[in-house]
Amino acid sequence: MRMTGLKTIVLAAGLALAGTGAAAAQEPAAPTAAPAATTAAAPDQAAPVNPLLAEDGAPAMDPTQHIGQPSDGYFGLQPQVTPTGQRAHWMHNWILMPAVTGISLLVLVLIGWVVLRYRRAANETPSRTSHNTVIEIIWTLVPVLILVLIAIPSIGLLQAQYEPAPDNAVTLKAIGNQWFWSYEYPDNGDIQITANMLKEKDQVQAGERYRTDSDGPRLLAADSRVVLPVGVPIRLITTANDVIHSWAVPAFWIKLDAIPGRLNETQFTIEKPGLYFGQCSELCGARHAFMPIAVQAVPQAQFAAWVRAKGGTMPGDASAPSTAPPAQPGADAADQTAAPANSTQPATPNAPGASTSDL
Numbered sequence: 001m002r003m004t005g006l007k008t009i010v011l012a013a014g015l016a017l018a019g020t021g022a023a024a025a026q027e028p029a030a031p032t033a034a035p036a037a038t039t040a041a042a043p044d045q046a047a048p049v050n051p052l053l054a055e056d057g058a059p060a061m062d063p064t065q066h067i068g069q070p071s072d073g074y075f076g077l078q079p080q081v082t083p084t085g086q087r088a089h090w091m092h093n094w095i096l097m098p099a100v101t102g103i104s105l106l107v108l109v110l111i112g113w114v115v116l117r118y119r120r121a122a123n124e125t126p127s128r129t130s131h132n133t134v135i136e137i138i139w140t141l142v143p144v145l146i147l148v149l150i151a152i153p154s155i156g157l158l159q160a161q162y163e164p165a166p167d168n169a170v171t172l173k174a175i176g177n178q179w180f181w182s183y184e185y186p187d188n189g190d191i192q193i194t195a196n197m198l199k200e201k202d203q204v205q206a207g208e209r210y211r212t213d214s215d216g217p218r219l220l221a222a223d224s225r226v227v228l229p230v231g232v233p234i235r236l237i238t239t240a241n242d243v244i245h246s247w248a249v250p251a252f253w254i255k256l257d258a259i260p261g262r263l264n265e266t267q268f269t270i271e272k273p274g275l276y277f278g279q280c281s282e283l284c285g286a287r288h289a290f291m292p293i294a295v296q297a298v299p300q301a302q303f304a305a306w307v308r309a310k311g312g313t314m315p316g317d318a319s320a321p322s323t324a325p326p327a328q329p330g331a332d333a334a335d336q337t338a339a340p341a342n343s344t345q346p347a348t349p350n351a352p353g354a355s356t357s358d359l
Helices: 004-025 085-116 135-162 300-309
Strands: 170-177 180-184 191-194 226-229 233-240 245-249 255-259 264-269 275-282 292-298
Touching: 085 135, 085 264, 170 226, 170 255, 180 245, 180 275, 226 233, 226 300, 233 245, 233 255, 245 292, 255 264
Parallel strands: 170 233, 226 292
Antiparallel strands: 170 180, 180 191, 233 264, 245 255, 245 275, 275 292
């Protein structure tokens, strides 16, 4: 019995030691030293893309009420931001409207006078007069004078609308398609833009971009804006790939047809930065009403930055490719900066592999 109890005590002690070692093996070893603090901060989470910056560097710009867009309850033409548009606006307000108002009032007064003066109750015996030389001269000369007064400023306005663009103009080529606009900047390299109408929030799938108030009014907001400089003549060239379209921006006083196989041209100068909207003004098919035009006018420096961000070049850029033809081998007028093809270039001093005898 004494030996059996001793064996039991020894066995219990061995099991206790074994359990302690297993528990120690399961515990992770304590770190001997704290890890060195990292000097580089974790990168911030990328901010969502701003729809107004889709033009690769163009400044964010919100629409302005009553400027460059139609407004509910607003009476009159849109404020004009081009010299031709301001001239046309003046002619509308101070020549056409007074002439139309005066003629309408005159005709209304004459009709009322005839109704009252020559009614049956006041003229039991009607007059049998058939001719009146004075009246006939008046109703012939007065309309002629009115037309001459309207024609003089009209001819000058038409001439201004079709005046050729100067040499320093920025060329914008607008191409009509069924049913969207595409644009090219021939003077600034290979810059191409495709502009489609932005749909409403309830018309797109989850995650797709939709129109917001910052993009523009309904049916006029485009997913890509045309960027043009302020204070520089713009040469507008229009054409089409399928049917006849019309590029129209009311604030510029511009409406130019885009005809397949033909290039139409006009010019204008934007005087104020801002966001201006237009749309196709020629019946071109089922989705004619869904071809908006959005033009973002910015200062010249910002336009140059946008062009370079788009991968284009500005006239006078040092990086612009030379338009001179390449010099032919053996030509007398070879470029002085280029060595002849059969010449031996001297080794660069201190270059690897160059010996003193080569210098």
